[in-house]
Amino acid sequence: MSSHNTATIQKEYTVFPFGPQHPVLPEPIQLRFTLDEEKIVDVVPQLGYVHRGIERAAELNDYKRNIYLCERVCGICNYIHGMTYCRVIEDLTDTEVPERAKYLRIIWQEMGRLQSHLLWLGLFADAIGFESLFMQIWRDREIILTLNEKTNGHRIHLSTNAIGGARKDIDASLAKEYRKDLELVREKIKVLEPVFYKDKSFRQLTEGKGILPKNQANFMGAVGPTIRGSGIPQDMRTLDPTCKALDFKPVVYESCDSYARTLVRFDEVFQSIELINKALDQMPDGPILNKNEKFPEGTTIVRTEQPRGELIYYVEGNGTNKLSRVKIRTPTGANIPSLVSMLIGHELPDIPVIVHSIDPCISCTERYVQVKKEAS
Amino acid sequence: MKLMTKARLKSPWVLHFDTGSCNGCDIEILAALTPKFDAERFGIVNIGDPKQADILLITGPANHRNKTVLKNLYDQMPEPKLVMAIGECACSGAIFHNCPNTLGGVDKVVPVDVYVPGCAARPEQIVDGVVLALQKLAEKSEQLEKKEKKGE
Amino acid sequence: MPEMLKEILKNLVSKPATVNYPFVKPEPLPATRGALSWDMDRCDQCQDCERVCPSMAIKVLPEEKRVEYQPFKCLFCFLCIDNCMQQAISNSTTLTAPGYEKRVEVFEIKKQ
Amino acid sequence: MTQEIDMALRVLYVLSAPILAGLLTGIDRKLTARMQSRMGPPLLQPFYDLIKLWGKEPFITNNIQPTLAFGYLAFTVTGISLIALQEDLLFILYTVLIADVCLAVAAYSTKSPYSNLGGKRELLAMLSIEPIMVLTAIGVHLITGSFQISSIFAYPTPLIFILPAALAVQVIVLVIDMKKSPFDISGSSHAHQSLVRGVYTEFSGYTQALVELGHWLKVYFTMSLIALFWAQNFLIGGAIAFVLFFVAILIDNLYPRLDWKDMLKTSWTFGFIMILVNLIVIVVFKVI
Incomplete structure (x- = not known):
C-alpha cells in the first residue's frame, strides 16, 4: 500500500x-x-467514440447477412471476424466444412495477420518518429494487398467468408503467384531485420518501456502478442486442428516490454508466411463449400486468434433466421486494463510507444455500453 | 488562374477523423500517403491540427457521441475548407444502416462536399476524390476572393 | 551504426515505388470488384438481389419495372451477382467514381 | 569597383534569402521523399504552402501571438542581415536567440497543453544549441583574435582546416534547427506524433505563414554560419553547408525521435567535448 x-x-x-x-x-x-x-x-x-451497436444490429439482421456485418467490426482483421462468425453458425447448424476450405481459411487468416502485423510495424515506426521505416514497411505491404486483390477483388475486405466453407478458391496458377510474392515479401522484410534487432536508437526507445510482468499479464487478462511478449505462450491457433497439422508453435519473448511485443509481431510475420506456404503445399483437392440451409439453434462459443489476440464469439440461436444474442469479445478490449497499468509511471514521450505496443484497434473494442446508475 | 487559387489547389492539407468506421478506410487513407500512391505529390500533408487543415476526411457513419467532436473539428477549421466523406458508411451508413447508435452518414452532422464510395475506399478512389474536391476548392477560393474584393 | 542507412541510400538512387496514379492508370486486375450494372433484358424482377444485399443498396420495384441501385451504399460484396438466377447482374473492373452527390443508378426495362 | 560588387553581393544575399530558403525546404522535402522511395512534392511546394497559409482565414487565439510570430520572423531576418554586415558573431547569435524566445513565448501564450509543452521543448532545444554555437564563436576568437565576421573573411586560411571538429558538430545544430528527428521534439513540419504540432499547434493562417517563413530563414541562417567555415570562397562555403544539410536529412531518416534528455546529452557531451578537444589542440599545438 x-x-x-x-x-x-x-x-x-x-x-x-x-x-x-x-x-x-x-x-x-x-x-x-x-x-x-x-x-x-x-x-x-x-471509450464510446466509435460505438455503433453492432451486437444489436446482428440480432436484427438475417443471420446470413451478419457475415458482412461481422467483417466490418474491424477492417484490419476483417477476415478473421467473418470466419469466426461462420464457424459459430457452422457449430450451431452442424455443418461440416470441407477439408480444402479449412486450409483456405488458414491461408486467408494468415494473410490477414501478415497484413495487420506489417501495418502495425509501420504505424509503430511512425509513432516513434521513424518515418523512413514506416514508408519502407508500407511499401512492402502493398505486395500483400495486391495479392489480396488478385484473389478476392479487394485490397482490404476479402469478403470470401461463407457459412460452410469459402466463396473463392485458390487455383494452381494463383498458388504459384502466392508463393512467389510471399517470397518477395519475406526477402524485403528480412532486410529490415537488423533495424529491429540491432538498431540502438530503436532499442533505446522500446526496451524497458511499458513493462507488463508475467503474473500481471495473466491477472489483467492480456491476450495476443501482448501476453506472448510477457512470456506466456497463449495462442488460440494451437486449438485449431488444421493449424496443428501444420506444426504451429507460438512465438514467445520473455522481456515483458514494448520491445518484446514488437519482436513477437516481427517474428510472426515470417511465421505467417511459412504457414501459408505449408498450407498451400498440403491443401487437398475437393469442394470448398458445403451449403446447409438449417437455422441456427442453441448456444456456442468459438475462440480464434486475431492479429491482436484472442477473439471470442458467443452466439445464441433460437431456430429462426434471426439470432437472439451475439456477443463479441475482442482483444483490444481485453488489453486496455493492461495498457493502463503499463502507462503509469512513464513519461510523456513514451506514450506513443506504449499505447501502440498493444496494437489498439478501437473500432474492434467498442461494442459494449456502460450503463451508469444515476444517483437518486 | 490567380496565384492564391493556384496555391490553394497545390497544397491541400488534410485532417483525418474517424467517426466509427471499421478502420478499413483509415488504413487506406494512410496507404494513400505511403510510397505506392504518395499523396504528397499533390502537396497533401496529413496534419493533425484542425486549425491548419484544408480538407477534413471523415470515415465512418458518425454516432451520437462523436458527432459533437466532429462538429467541433469542422468549426475549428478555417475557410476555405472542404469535407470529404470517405467510404460507404461515411456516405450513407451502408452496412451499419440498422445499427442503433449510428446516424447513417456524416452529412447529417456536417455538410459534405465530396462523397468517395468503396468499402473500403481504395487509395485510387481517394486520390480521384481529392481531384474532384480540388475543383470545388477552386470555386470556393474564387468566391472567397470576390467576397474580399466587395468587402474592400 | 544506424541500420537503415543501406536501405535509404538504395532508395535514393533507385526509381521511386510511386505509381503516378491519376496520370498513369495501371491495368485493373481481372478479379477487381468494381461498379455493378443490371442487364434489364435478363432481369425478371425476382428481388433475390434485394433480399441478400447486406446493406440494402438495391431496390427492385417490379410494378414500375425498374431497379434502383445506390453505389454509395453498396459494399461490393457481390452476393447479388452470386445469387442472381438470371445472371442479369454484371460487374466491371472500373471502380465507382466519387461524386459531389450520392447518385442513385436506375435501370429500367424498356417498354415494348 | 570590387567594393561595389561586394556591396551588391551582400544585398543579394539578404534579398534572395527567402527564395533560397524556400528552395532549400523544397529540396529537403524532395530528398526526404526519395529516401523513402516516394516521388515527393514539386520543388516549389513550400511556396505554395506559404501563399495558401497567407490566404487562409486566421484563428487568432490572443492578441500577442501575431506580434510574437512577426518578432520571430523579424529577429531571424535581422540575424541574416547582420551576417551580411559582417557584424559581431556573439551579437548575431543572441539576436537570433531572441527570435527563438519569441516563438517559445508565443507557444506559451495560449492555453493549449500541446503548445505549452512544445514551447518548453523549444526552450530546451535552444539550451542544447547555444553552448555549441558560443564555443564555436570562442574558437573563432582564438584564431582570428576577434568576434567580428569580417575578421574571418580577412583570415588567410579557411576555418575548416583549423576547426574541423567544430564543423562536424554543426550537424547537431542543423538537425535541431531544422526540427528533424531524432531531435524534432518541439514540433516538425509534418504531423508530429505525440504533441500534434508542438509549438506550431496554435498558429493558423497568416501567423503560421510568418512562423513558417521564419523557420525557413532560421535554417538558412544556420547554413550561412556553416558556410563561414570557408568564408574566402562562398561557393565552397555553400557547398560545405549543403553537404551538412544533406547529412542532416539523412540523419532524419535514420533515427526515430528521441527524448529531450538525449538531445541535451548528445549536444552537451558529444558536441562540447568535440569542440573543446579541437580548441585545446589549437592552443597546445599552436596551429594558428
Whole structure:
C-alpha cells in the first residue's frame, strides 16, 4: 500500500487529453493523462467514440447477412471476424466444412495477420518518429494487398467468408503467384531485420518501456502478442486442428516490454508466411463449400486468434433466421486494463510507444455500453 | 488562374477523423500517403491540427457521441475548407444502416462536399476524390476572393 | 551504426515505388470488384438481389419495372451477382467514381 | 569597383534569402521523399504552402501571438542581415536567440497543453544549441583574435582546416534547427506524433505563414554560419553547408525521435567535448 503524506505540497497536475482526434491514434479513443511535469500519474481511457451497436444490429439482421456485418467490426482483421462468425453458425447448424476450405481459411487468416502485423510495424515506426521505416514497411505491404486483390477483388475486405466453407478458391496458377510474392515479401522484410534487432536508437526507445510482468499479464487478462511478449505462450491457433497439422508453435519473448511485443509481431510475420506456404503445399483437392440451409439453434462459443489476440464469439440461436444474442469479445478490449497499468509511471514521450505496443484497434473494442446508475 | 487559387489547389492539407468506421478506410487513407500512391505529390500533408487543415476526411457513419467532436473539428477549421466523406458508411451508413447508435452518414452532422464510395475506399478512389474536391476548392477560393474584393 | 542507412541510400538512387496514379492508370486486375450494372433484358424482377444485399443498396420495384441501385451504399460484396438466377447482374473492373452527390443508378426495362 | 560588387553581393544575399530558403525546404522535402522511395512534392511546394497559409482565414487565439510570430520572423531576418554586415558573431547569435524566445513565448501564450509543452521543448532545444554555437564563436576568437565576421573573411586560411571538429558538430545544430528527428521534439513540419504540432499547434493562417517563413530563414541562417567555415570562397562555403544539410536529412531518416534528455546529452557531451578537444589542440599545438 502506498502511504499518502498529506503534509506534502499540493502538486499541480496537468490534464493532457490524448484524443479523440490525434495524429498518433488514427482512431478516436480518449486517454486523459494526468501529468506531473512530464510524468504520467493517472490515465483514464474514455471509450464510446466509435460505438455503433453492432451486437444489436446482428440480432436484427438475417443471420446470413451478419457475415458482412461481422467483417466490418474491424477492417484490419476483417477476415478473421467473418470466419469466426461462420464457424459459430457452422457449430450451431452442424455443418461440416470441407477439408480444402479449412486450409483456405488458414491461408486467408494468415494473410490477414501478415497484413495487420506489417501495418502495425509501420504505424509503430511512425509513432516513434521513424518515418523512413514506416514508408519502407508500407511499401512492402502493398505486395500483400495486391495479392489480396488478385484473389478476392479487394485490397482490404476479402469478403470470401461463407457459412460452410469459402466463396473463392485458390487455383494452381494463383498458388504459384502466392508463393512467389510471399517470397518477395519475406526477402524485403528480412532486410529490415537488423533495424529491429540491432538498431540502438530503436532499442533505446522500446526496451524497458511499458513493462507488463508475467503474473500481471495473466491477472489483467492480456491476450495476443501482448501476453506472448510477457512470456506466456497463449495462442488460440494451437486449438485449431488444421493449424496443428501444420506444426504451429507460438512465438514467445520473455522481456515483458514494448520491445518484446514488437519482436513477437516481427517474428510472426515470417511465421505467417511459412504457414501459408505449408498450407498451400498440403491443401487437398475437393469442394470448398458445403451449403446447409438449417437455422441456427442453441448456444456456442468459438475462440480464434486475431492479429491482436484472442477473439471470442458467443452466439445464441433460437431456430429462426434471426439470432437472439451475439456477443463479441475482442482483444483490444481485453488489453486496455493492461495498457493502463503499463502507462503509469512513464513519461510523456513514451506514450506513443506504449499505447501502440498493444496494437489498439478501437473500432474492434467498442461494442459494449456502460450503463451508469444515476444517483437518486 | 490567380496565384492564391493556384496555391490553394497545390497544397491541400488534410485532417483525418474517424467517426466509427471499421478502420478499413483509415488504413487506406494512410496507404494513400505511403510510397505506392504518395499523396504528397499533390502537396497533401496529413496534419493533425484542425486549425491548419484544408480538407477534413471523415470515415465512418458518425454516432451520437462523436458527432459533437466532429462538429467541433469542422468549426475549428478555417475557410476555405472542404469535407470529404470517405467510404460507404461515411456516405450513407451502408452496412451499419440498422445499427442503433449510428446516424447513417456524416452529412447529417456536417455538410459534405465530396462523397468517395468503396468499402473500403481504395487509395485510387481517394486520390480521384481529392481531384474532384480540388475543383470545388477552386470555386470556393474564387468566391472567397470576390467576397474580399466587395468587402474592400 | 544506424541500420537503415543501406536501405535509404538504395532508395535514393533507385526509381521511386510511386505509381503516378491519376496520370498513369495501371491495368485493373481481372478479379477487381468494381461498379455493378443490371442487364434489364435478363432481369425478371425476382428481388433475390434485394433480399441478400447486406446493406440494402438495391431496390427492385417490379410494378414500375425498374431497379434502383445506390453505389454509395453498396459494399461490393457481390452476393447479388452470386445469387442472381438470371445472371442479369454484371460487374466491371472500373471502380465507382466519387461524386459531389450520392447518385442513385436506375435501370429500367424498356417498354415494348 | 570590387567594393561595389561586394556591396551588391551582400544585398543579394539578404534579398534572395527567402527564395533560397524556400528552395532549400523544397529540396529537403524532395530528398526526404526519395529516401523513402516516394516521388515527393514539386520543388516549389513550400511556396505554395506559404501563399495558401497567407490566404487562409486566421484563428487568432490572443492578441500577442501575431506580434510574437512577426518578432520571430523579424529577429531571424535581422540575424541574416547582420551576417551580411559582417557584424559581431556573439551579437548575431543572441539576436537570433531572441527570435527563438519569441516563438517559445508565443507557444506559451495560449492555453493549449500541446503548445505549452512544445514551447518548453523549444526552450530546451535552444539550451542544447547555444553552448555549441558560443564555443564555436570562442574558437573563432582564438584564431582570428576577434568576434567580428569580417575578421574571418580577412583570415588567410579557411576555418575548416583549423576547426574541423567544430564543423562536424554543426550537424547537431542543423538537425535541431531544422526540427528533424531524432531531435524534432518541439514540433516538425509534418504531423508530429505525440504533441500534434508542438509549438506550431496554435498558429493558423497568416501567423503560421510568418512562423513558417521564419523557420525557413532560421535554417538558412544556420547554413550561412556553416558556410563561414570557408568564408574566402562562398561557393565552397555553400557547398560545405549543403553537404551538412544533406547529412542532416539523412540523419532524419535514420533515427526515430528521441527524448529531450538525449538531445541535451548528445549536444552537451558529444558536441562540447568535440569542440573543446579541437580548441585545446589549437592552443597546445599552436596551429594558428
